[in-house]
Amino acid sequence: MCTAANYTAKDHYFGRNLDLEYSYREAVTVTPRNFPFEFRRVPSLKTHHAMIGMATVADGYPLYYDATNEKGLSMAGLNFPDNANYKPVSEDGTNVASFEFIPWVLGQFETVAQVRDALSDVRIVDLAFSEEFPPSPLHWIISDRDESITVESVDEGLKVHDNPIQVLTNNPTFDIQLFNINNYMSLSVDPPEPRFSKEIPFDTYSRGLGAVGLPGDLSSMSRFVKAAFTKVNSVSGESESEAISQFFHILGSVEQQRGCVRLDDKYEITIYSSCCNTHKGIYYYRTYENSQITGVDMHKEDLDGSELASYPLVKSQQVLMQN
Ligand SMILES: C[C@H](CCC(=O)NCCS(=O)(=O)O)[C@H]1CC[C@H]2[C@@H]3CC[C@@H]4C[C@H](O)CC[C@]4(C)[C@H]3C[C@H](O)[C@]12C
Numbered sequence: 001m002c003t004a005a006n007y008t009a010k011d012h013y014f015g016r017n018l019d020l021e022y023s024y025r026e027a028v029t030v031t032p033r034n035f036p037f038e039f040r041r042v043p044s045l046k047t048h049h050a051m052i053g054m055a056t057v058a059d060g061y062p063l064y065y066d067a068t069n070e071k072g073l074s075m076a077g078l079n080f081p082d083n084a085n086y087k088p089v090s091e092d093g094t095n096v097a098s099f100e101f102i103p104w105v106l107g108q109f110e111t112v113a114q115v116r117d118a119l120s121d122v123r124i125v126d127l128a129f130s131e132e133f134p135p136s137p138l139h140w141i142i143s144d145r146d147e148s149i150t151v152e153s154v155d156e157g158l159k160v161h162d163n164p165i166q167v168l169t170n171n172p173t174f175d176i177q178l179f180n181i182n183n184y185m186s187l188s189v190d191p192p193e194p195r196f197s198k199e200i201p202f203d204t205y206s207r208g209l210g211a212v213g214l215p216g217d218l219s220s221m222s223r224f225v226k227a228a229f230t231k232v233n234s235v236s237g238e239s240e241s242e243a244i245s246q247f248f249h250i251l252g253s254v255e256q257q258r259g260c261v262r263l264d265d266k267y268e269i270t271i272y273s274s275c276c277n278t279h280k281g282i283y284y285y286r287t288y289e290n291s292q293i294t295g296v297d298m299h300k301e302d303l304d305g306s307e308l309a310s311y312p313l314v315k316s317q318q319v320l321m322q323n
Pocket of ligand 1: 002018019020024056063064065077078079080081098099129133134135136137170
């Protein structure tokens, strides 16, 4: 399970939690403009927009989980088991393999509007990167500063949903996630007005009563509602420090603590949380054990080069002793 979100203060921020019980050796990876992107069934991109994000690099190829390009367009893949349906390669249309989708989009486009147009003849095809990396069942959120869409390749074909909440989690399909939000329309950050009955002497004995009913469990529908409530009501100062702190608190509202979701002999945890300043191209992250925010600035790399730059995650806790 995972959660992705957007937040806008002075700059725009995009990031996600990766919730899993194991790690794929992910690293913060910058792909410069002249790294040759070869694709299986669509023309390669010899030059393209540079991008930064979290990836497993396999045979020199960045398998991105989430990334942002130098124009500020961002994209993340989140688990979508049983619903994702990738298609066989066809003679017509634009056949993009699921593992190519992030580089193919971020390599060429600057805005969600451009992506929406381009997707009209795209089919996500069921080609594997390798035996070690078969296709994962994913759906995607694609965002710029102004809007987000959710892209789902399902039995009926490719669905592109507007995502006004700018949050994505996992199952069920996005139309159901959006509909489910209706159940929570009366939640509020303000103290409630008693409307239950005039007969009962209600007492606002605690702060926060306006949002009683907001789910707190870690299921995917509940995380969608919780992250949406936190995100749409979020307030912060405009400085980088205030904005990224707020962003990590939005993701923190749905993070997974070890022990709460059991998978056979393991537990699902939030392996990392990321927050990219999409304007500055700085990718910040925290890991389950490292609460310190670590950053990688894409503009410190040679973006006209052709070699990937990869930064393995700093995973151990950074404690600042004060005496
Ligand atoms: C598993 C993760 C989602 C986390 C999640 O939701 N976990 C709940 C599991 S559960 O549903 O609760 O059981 C997803 C998110 C992004 C994915 C990578 C995308 C690039 C690449 C694509 C290739 O084709 C296959 C390998 C590849 C490295 C992918 C591996 C894996 O699939 C990643 C990490």
